[in-house]
Amino acid sequence: MPTIKSLDDLTRIREEVLKKQELITTSGKTEIIVGMGTVGRATGTQEILTAILSYIEEHNLGNVIVRQTGDMGLDSFEPVIQVILPGKERVTYGKLNPEIVKSILSNHVIGGKIIEEFKVER
């Protein structure tokens, strides 16, 4: 565990983390970020997460990273996930259920095609 003793230490760690994160994007990995705050959970992101993970396993998607985050404040769109294809803009999807999530995975994550119908524009 690195202990931070100076601003230089902090900067070094920050750069290491950024490099790690950049490696993720440059290595062509897709990020899926699931909103796991209280409201996310109350509207069923646990099911969404399970659906995503089992889809990834079924289809052997090695280049997808699934992360969690807090609520974003999009209450009436919950459950919400974000998808970031390598080098592309972040796309937020809302009002999801496991079925819709599967179609997002096959169309967007695999096929690269954004599904406008469930996209959240704020």
Add this chain to the structure above:
Amino acid sequence: MSVEVKNGLDIKKTIRELIKQHGTERAELIPIMQKINAAFGYISSEAIEELAILMNLPTNQIFTVATFYRMLSTEPRGKHVIQFCESAPCHVAGGRQVWLALQEALGIKSGQTSQDNKWTLLTTSCLGACGIGPVLVIDQDIYGNVQPQQVKNILSRYE
């Protein structure tokens, strides 16, 4: 003398364990009572007496604290505790109909425990999930956007 036992836990032993963990500082009283409440569902008079002895506080001091906070109970509760949010945002989002449906489905009113000890129905103030109101909480599970017709289905998930 009968000793209170729940989930195989002996109240006196539990309290002694908790005191060992937390110490006897006054500031630890509420954290300890939260744990007792979580383990036994409520804080019995036996628990209060035991705490009084071990923490060297008058029983009335412990009792007034226990009765002040909504999340602490001095009465036994049913197997599942339902908390319905009755604050304005949930109300405006259609809370009244859900509340009526809930009372009808359970056959009990606010503050009551069902005959079979399965349910305790409580109202609560805002739970901070108002964006998805009306909101109700069963034990630790939060349900949002609840419609009156969903109430029966939600209840049926609990044994």
Add this chain to the structure above:
Amino acid sequence: MKAVRSMVLVSSDAESIALGANEVFSAFQQKIQDYGLSDEISISFISDIGHNSAAPLVIIYPEAVIYGPVKPDDVLDIVEEHLDKGHIVERKLVPAHELSEHLAWLSSRKGTLPAENRIVLKNVGLIDPENIEDYIALDGYQALGTVLGKTPAETIGIIKDSGLRGRGGAGFPTGLKWSFVAKTHIDKKYVVCNADESEPGTFKDRLVLEGDPHAIIEAMAIAAYAVGADEGYVYIRGEYGLAIERMKVAIKQAREYGLLGKNIFSSKFSFDLHVHAGAGAYICGEETALIESIEGKRGEPRSRPPYPTTFGLWGKPTLVNNVETLANIPAIIRNGADWYRSIGTPSSPGTKVYTILGNVNVTGLIEVPMGITLREVITIYAKGMKGGTFKMAQTGGSSGSIIPANLQDTPMDFDSFKTASVSLGSGALLICNQEICVVDLAKVLLNFFRFESCGKCNPCRIGCQKSFEILSNIAEGIGTLQDLEDLQMMADQLYELSNCGLGQTAGSPLKDILTYFHAEVESHIRLKVCPADTCPMSGKTIYQVGQEVKITREQGA
């Protein structure tokens, strides 16, 4: 990343959509991208703003100009001339005489920018809150490191210069409060983060605690250094289980990285944090009740003075700040006081987080510069009313004000609201349509207060209960005209005689309904009619002075 400097809004009512609003929207997206302006210009749809002969309309802030009718072919000109070069495209402006009356409010909004600007919520919903590295990657803990190279007085100076005011409700200048605690010559001091957030309709603090807990740890460490404290408490309401867990995880990680504990950044400064979970009581959000509660007692407010800044937790000087207030601190240190002052209004710099609730199409949470109006929130972010037209809104949670339609263009900042006798409070915006009855709403609010009153002082305990009973009578159809006077008296006495803010504000919804909706309350009493058809008296038989009266909706009409 550049700051948003302009906002483009495209009308999205059925007429506009039929006339090509979607195509206009896409064209803007494309062209803004082509010109490399995506970071500086935000684009959204605006909800139905009424019939207009010039649909689809395009509104651009901060100039508050309206173009229309806009075709996809016009978009290039608007982007190039207006958004890129800053010249208004006169030939596409909607002629003043064609602007229907209901758009007149826009002209008063010149120079404002109601676009989202996330400072407090910068990382929320993006980073993994359980991974300290995510926070560090986004400049986390840099502000703490920088501050430790300055003196405490310099640090307080920056916060004072920024003009930051407390977001816990009262709007007290944060730098000034810090200087009060710093001034005391006592070895032991505490900083406390008020995360009790029990104001109905408010969940902004929860988002920060669940989504970006390290921001609070960093801010509390900075505050502790500035005021000379070495120990802190985060008091999180017991109902926020997830927030409590995440905060504990974050504290553990910060300790492991040496960002909490002894000699932080190899300086002389040491600081550690505890989490205290509340046990369910609204009053514990009041700072002295909160302190009592940490000490293991009933959460009853103390009499003041002395204030916590001199006599707080265990009698020691204590700094109490709200979560949202604290979440601003690292950003202010990183970017400077001038940067902060450039956002919001002169007397209320910065942003405010609002929770949008009630009868609107989109609920949720936004962070916008201070000074946005309610109408802008409803049309831009809530995407319009649901199930009826706008009747009233309650701002600031249960203890806030109920405001009628004619106040919806008041800029929401501490001073404008004060002038209008409205409370900004916690930033909750409960928006109600015509279906909501004011008596019913007031009843729900007073029910909350009678339940949450700690009972220590009589005016509050009895006043809240009595007001609730009177309102119930009015709702049942057995109210009298005397009740109106009694309610007014209750509201005044609650304000004047109560010991703490709970009782003092409990009467404000009463006062507001009597001021703005007197006729509606009176119709419940005189005509036995609930205009919104909500109150239990509708369709009931009651007895009044020995005489049977059947109450129906039409009665007296």
